Amino acid sequence: MPQGDELTRLVNGVLWPGFLGSEVPSWLGSALDDGLAGVVYFAQNLDGDTAALSAEIHRRAPLAMIGIDEEGGSVTRLETGTGSTVPGAAQLGVVDDVDATEATGYEIGRRVDRIGADVVIGPVADVNTDPRNPVIGVRAFGDSTDLVSRHTAAAVRGIQRAGVAACAKHYPGHGDTHTDSHHDLPALTLTQDEIEEQHLPPFTAAIRAGVLSIMTAHICAPHWGDLPATLNPDVLSRLRADGFDGVIVTDALDMAAVRELFGIGGGAVRALAAGADLLCIGNPTNPGAAMLPDQDERDYLVARDAIVAAIRSGELALERVEDAARRVARMAGAVRRRSAGTDAPFDAEAIADRAVRVQGDLPAFADEPTTVIDLRRASSLAVDSAASHVALALAAGGEIIRLDAASGVGVDAAARRAADGQSIVLVDRVDPGSPQRAALDDIRATAPAIVAVNVGLPADAAGAVVSSPAASLLAARAARRALLRN
Template sequence: MADELTRLVNGVLWPGFLGSEMPAWLGTALDEGLAGVVYFAQNLVGETAALSADIHRRAPRALIGIDEEGGSVTRLETHTGSTVPGAAQLGVVDDVVATEATGYEVGRRVDAVGGDVVIGPVADVNTDPRNPVVGVRSFGASTDLVSRHTAAAVRGIQRTGLAACAKHYPGHGDTHTDSHHDLPTLTLSQHEIDAQHIPPFIAAVRAGVFSIMTAHISAPHWGDAPATLDPNVLGRLRRDGFDGVIITDALDMAAIREQVGIGGGAVRALAAGADLLCIGNPTNPGAAMLPDQDERDYLAARDAIIAAVSSGELSRARIEDAAHRVAAMADAVRQRSAVPAVSFDGDGIADRAVRVQGELPSFADAPTTVIDLRRASSLAVDSAASHVALALAAGGEIVRLDAISASREQITDAASRASAGQSLVLVDSVEADSPQRAVLDSIRSLSPAIAAVNVGLPAEAEGAVISSPAASMLAARAARRAMLSR
């Protein structure tokens, strides 16, 4: 039987776990007041609805969160690629009715497997095209555009009776470092942050969002601590009228783990004003993952908080306040019911998001050689991006090239293989100075008529380009339809 302090601390913890069944440690933690769990791809390979039902039977107030954004980020469709439009596609279409319908569809799918919290939408304004972790996960580079679509997505998700979680406060869009691997630093002034990046979160608050997730980013005028651990940054969110649950981004990300550790991050995040601590995906260490990595990470956070409260470093009242907010959100989700939504047409939205530049060659509905130049997925994009190439190839050959290290001989060989039949180049970063743009230009010097499909941020490029901005099955099918319609 857990003591009172352990139960209190458990009420602010949101761990991940290994496998598709409830491990023994998780069952015990749920018995002892754990706030809930976050599902990642490795948890969704069995009877997920039954797993969720078991968790809720064990702990009726437990909140099950899923990082389901649509587009390039999916947990529910990891093995096939998402069939829901992503934020960049919705931003290109710029139809808030379509965005609200998409939000509802995401919420409906999460609800169908027993989830309670959709960890989305992304409210970041992607003002740096080099951004390796946001990119097409954002509605766009315009503050007004992102604000209105963030609000629409929140409304759509929460019409299903679930809680939405707008992320990543105060805005992860003007960084060119992935916080999964290092601590990104903003070079913007506070005025620029306030004017460009805060408004979408205010829009989410006004739309009634239940929760907001923090960003592991820093700025020189904040000091050395990332926003997640900074009471001044999180305090701004409260001063702007948000009274819901502040959720941390994963504490096992390098921006926190390598700076202060999961335990240190947990204590400092709570002290800064966070309410619910997302501990993270225990598979992130890769080959270094231990068989009990999930329990170790959970205990690192729990035990550090208990020690901090016991020593007086962290006040018990702060934990009580956080746990109260989390419990109130859980009660609100339990008491809400879905309301009718507008109709959802994912293929129609994806087709409307496609843009064609230049004169496409004539394509037949036949196997297509795909030269894939895309970057490796970030840890945030836990989806089967390979299915984009498979869908475009339709049985044809897939040639993979690392645009950064490809030799002239490799480029020449790929172009030669492509020129033997119907072919295209698959890219997701074609701004003027990018490695992919350089390789694409080299291939076109050998095969001038070859078309490109860009599943990244729309950008001007020479020659024929089909833009379908998401690494998803839906976007790939829309791009192929555009190929065949010319």
């Protein structure tokens, strides 16, 4: 049994924390010196010279892996301040061109490599079979198993061709849930056969494409017992049975689906025991106003110390942690030996234009400032605030009116405003019975010719609708171009 510093170094080799700020804090520097597996970048880390930050991390720990959630579309860290300029999964699914998807994956990988990071935490391999899904939605390629499978494989090939690792997520599939695991533990009502037939094939496709890592989901199902997949050995063992010999990464352990039930420390121990290899601890800014000045260090220490204690007590087998650390080190070695990709022509706007769908007859639309009535839901923790830039791009200098569709407050006034000058309604969920659909119908009762721009999942709605399925700058520009072409 290793003791003291040796045991701490072993445990550090399976931890992947976030941290505060755009410089290496002292606690993180010490952990990197002592074998930390790496770090995960979030938007709040990228305010300074990120390439220099990455270089400092790698100087302290040459095999440290820097991960980042850079999916394109609605989820970006690199372009939080402006909105993503890379096609998202739903746009690529609509286009259904695997060459375009592989090229997009390569572009994402190239951008991540350019800032010195090593792991793209993507692609999303979930099959979004529940249109109510509040956390996946347009982050998925679609609701067809075959489509998601072929595009997942293409994205993996593209990302890893750029010399960085891909991390397909969220095993065994987060697409048939209507609860956000950032806030609660989603429960599937599917049978095991339905999961195996509809939701596992994209992960098999990722494995066959050579994906280096796969991220788990904090979801449960009655036939698995009460434990979420991240902590469930029966679920994670299926990955190994499917031939995956890479790194199993947990989704963030500070998400409520794990934190509220087991705590970060308890979740860390259970995840390792279940077969996970690399523990993503999470974003220390997630508590919001409740965040402590040293939240990053606290979260890291809670996970580290809980694992050390569990090994010493015999609750967690030393051999399991050693096996996890070996897998992580092997992946780190493979990434650091990479041959990074070079610049290549990439026409993101052409892909985004191909993803636009127009329903109904569009009225004449002038290239001038436009009033945008924004009915969309608030962003989830998975999606950065760059979603606000969708409205800005569509408005082109015009007024933005943000309404809470569920309350209905202000809808009548917005409808009168829409009837007076060039206006559009911005939505991301207009399925029948939804608050946005009701608000849109109310606005159209006063302004029947108004156009809806839908950046969510496609849905039938009366009247003129331009669908550009991503909350991104790229998707907004494509939608406005479609309006102007009319």
